[in-house]
Amino acid sequence: MLPKSPTWAPLASASLIALVATATLAQADDRDARQGGTRTPIKHVITIIGENRSFDHVFGLYSPRRGETVANLLSQGILNADGTPGPRFAQARQFIAAPQATYFVGVGAGNKTPYTVLPPPDLAGTPNVQSTTRPPFPSVAFVAAIEPALEPADLVLLTTGASGLPSQVGVDIRVTNATTLPNGPFQLTGPTLPYDAYTGDTIHRFYQMWQQSDCSLSNATRRNPSGCLNDLYPYVAISSAAADNGVGNSMAVLNVNTGDAPFLKQLADQYTMSDNFHQSVQGGTGANHVMLGTGDDVFFSDGAGTATVPPAGQIANPNPQHPGLDNLYTVDGRWTNCGDPAQPGVGPLTSYLQSLELPTRCQAGHFYMINNTNPGFLPNGALASGTRVPPSTLRTIGDALSEKNISWAYYGGAFNAAVNLANGSQNPLDAVGVAYCQICNPFQYATSIFGDPAQRVAHNKDVVDLFAAIADGTLPAVAFVKPDGLLDGHPATSKLNLFEAMVKNILDRLHANPQLEAETALFVAFDEGGGYWDSGYIQPLDFFGDGPRIPFIVVSPFSRGGRVVHTYFDHVSILKFIERNWRLKPLTDRSRDNLPNPKADKDNPYVPRNSPAIGDLFHMFDFGRDDNRDRDDDDRDDDHRGQG
Numbered sequence: 001m002l003p004k005s006p007t008w009a010p011l012a013s014a015s016l017i018a019l020v021a022t023a024t025l026a027q028a029d030d031r032d033a034r035q036g037g038t039r040t041p042i043k044h045v046i047t048i049i050g051e052n053r054s055f056d057h058v059f060g061l062y063s064p065r066r067g068e069t070v071a072n073l074l075s076q077g078i079l080n081a082d083g084t085p086g087p088r089f090a091q092a093r094q095f096i097a098a099p100q101a102t103y104f105v106g107v108g109a110g111n112k113t114p115y116t117v118l119p120p121p122d123l124a125g126t127p128n129v130q131s132t133t134r135p136p137f138p139s140v141a142f143v144a145a146i147e148p149a150l151e152p153a154d155l156v157l158l159t160t161g162a163s164g165l166p167s168q169v170g171v172d173i174r175v176t177n178a179t180t181l182p183n184g185p186f187q188l189t190g191p192t193l194p195y196d197a198y199t200g201d202t203i204h205r206f207y208q209m210w211q212q213s214d215c216s217l218s219n220a221t222r223r224n225p226s227g228c229l230n231d232l233y234p235y236v237a238i239s240s241a242a243a244d245n246g247v248g249n250s251m252a253v254l255n256v257n258t259g260d261a262p263f264l265k266q267l268a269d270q271y272t273m274s275d276n277f278h279q280s281v282q283g284g285t286g287a288n289h290v291m292l293g294t295g296d297d298v299f300f301s302d303g304a305g306t307a308t309v310p311p312a313g314q315i316a317n318p319n320p321q322h323p324g325l326d327n328l329y330t331v332d333g334r335w336t337n338c339g340d341p342a343q344p345g346v347g348p349l350t351s352y353l354q355s356l357e358l359p360t361r362c363q364a365g366h367f368y369m370i371n372n373t374n375p376g377f378l379p380n381g382a383l384a385s386g387t388r389v390p391p392s393t394l395r396t397i398g399d400a401l402s403e404k405n406i407s408w409a410y411y412g413g414a415f416n417a418a419v420n421l422a423n424g425s426q427n428p429l430d431a432v433g434v435a436y437c438q439i440c441n442p443f444q445y446a447t448s449i450f451g452d453p454a455q456r457v458a459h460n461k462d463v464v465d466l467f468a469a470i471a472d473g474t475l476p477a478v479a480f481v482k483p484d485g486l487l488d489g490h491p492a493t494s495k496l497n498l499f500e501a502m503v504k505n506i507l508d509r510l511h512a513n514p515q516l517e518a519e520t521a522l523f524v525a526f527d528e529g530g531g532y533w534d535s536g537y538i539q540p541l542d543f544f545g546d547g548p549r550i551p552f553i554v555v556s557p558f559s560r561g562g563r564v565v566h567t568y569f570d571h572v573s574i575l576k577f578i579e580r581n582w583r584l585k586p587l588t589d590r591s592r593d594n595l596p597n598p599k600a601d602k603d604n605p606y607v608p609r610n611s612p613a614i615g616d617l618f619h620m621f622d623f624g625r626d627d628n629r630d631r632d633d634d635d636r637d638d639d640h641r642g643q644g
Helices: 014-026 031-035 055-059 140-144 152-158 206-213 233-238 262-270 285-294 346-355 397-403 415-422 428-435 453-459 463-472 496-511 572-581 625-632 634-639
Strands: 044-050 095-097 112-114 272-274 317-320 329-331 408-412 460-462 478-482 520-526 552-555 563-565
Touching (some): 055 262, 140 152, 206 233, 262 496, 285 478, 285 572, 397 453, 408 415, 408 453, 408 463, 415 460, 460 463, 463 478, 496 520
Parallel strands (some): 044 478, 272 563, 408 460, 408 478
Antiparallel strands (some): 520 552
16 A cells, blocks of 8 residues: 555666766767757656646645745745644635626626635535445455556555545535634645545636636736736635535645655655646646647537537536526536637636737637547547547647657556447446546547557557556657546545555656666646645636646656756646657647746746746756756747747
8 A cells, every 4th residue: 555654766776877967968969869869868758647636735735845945835824834724824815706797707806705714615426435336446356357557555545535424415524624614725634534535526617717716917916917816716616506516625735744645745855846837728637638738729620620610509608697606607618719709708818818918829710628528539549429529630749759750659547448448348347448538638639640540559558558668668758647537636536645656656667677767757747726726826828728736746867856946837848848858849830839938037936027938847857067058048949939
């Protein structure tokens, strides 16, 4: 079982790291020959993506090593190290908005009232007993037959954590003082709610998250030039008058000081963490994974690249159905014609962006995906029917890598079982294929990859194939890893310690292959904050985002020391790193990887003064002498990148 305070072996042997570092310095004038075409000693990048945790939710009470700083609830005095309200707790107050007749992005101070007590956290679907149809399962033997992605000692985590309560809905009375919580963030775990417990979900959709962010230029300050206050999180969830939307869950935080998220904390202590990495799209999983793979968003089309109009019932209209129920939208849809300010919801957001002199990046007549919608291809490559994204011609990072003969793969948990199900399998063991995340695979939307059988088979694989590739040294240059739905850390359906166990499994396997380990960087990322509140700055880039901060850690021989990097990043920063390291151009003339690297004032490193800007992750590494040259090259690289 994943230990409460794990001890994990240091990454790579000292002698091997020394050899790599010596080669780096000795052959600095012949980088291509020295590094096999890469700009740095990193020849392999693995990005593993967890689900639905904001930065403050996980690391809000984290203290870095001496000499490092972090922007979180503890450093700002919002919470004390023991999870109790701190001296500046009122900075995190949440508000009730006065009823609005139409969709809004920002609310004036005179139209908001603070909660007296926080709305209570809700179970929101939390499993209450063991089951054979969903976790937690009845036994380790049962789990071992369906889940190959955990080390044997961690399989027990899939059998524990049920609430034991009579229902899966209602107030989560396991939370200390659940019905009398002060108005602000609260520690989720406690005497009757251990870290190993399943907990409730909360709302995390596109137009809702923009409302929760409460952005207006009238609120702008030098340190917060976007004017996003992040003070309507519970209100937007509860004002829908619909079934459980998480209510007060959004303000829950873990406490690494009392044993929560122990493995992620250990990685942060030993390697390099960002406290300014953001979800790239407001809202949920699908669009953020698409942005990770393309630097853009997909639009509804005829399947051949021509924009068309989706069914009317799927087009978003976030204007309220009834006064006083601001979040009970007329149509909480999947698509939005954001190039037309006359469309419901589009005008207020467009006006806000115009106040910041920012473009929407929305093409006229294009309906873009804003909420989770499955791709047009099934896992076996067959065309799907029903409510789907039509096959997309949007260019992906996979296309760019293949064109340069750079190896890559997407490893999805339970992918093989999902393919078998799509092929009509009746084998009970393939039932786990439903846990494969179709909306998480950006390449499954793409005709160039899933519409080509050879490309689909070559580049889309199961997590067990990742383990084999690490063992035999055939790991591709670029790998994306998505745990199945049992292990991804998503509230209600998974637990964060299961995601930690998955990360540890990969690192243990890398450690068993020291030569590969010495030239590999593991990016530990999340898709989005899941509706959990965060205190960090939000930099609007366009109509789609950015959104709140999410955890991000780089584990490699060149990212040691417990550093905390403050440069502004989002998911597209991963694309920018891949492109810079392997000398690729931005994917398209409109993709976000065209944006420059941030330039920030020393007294406020979190806000780019050349906004819109996102970093390329090079500041997360220390490559020695060459690293200085790479950092000096930042400005020259930016000269070749447009503003998107």
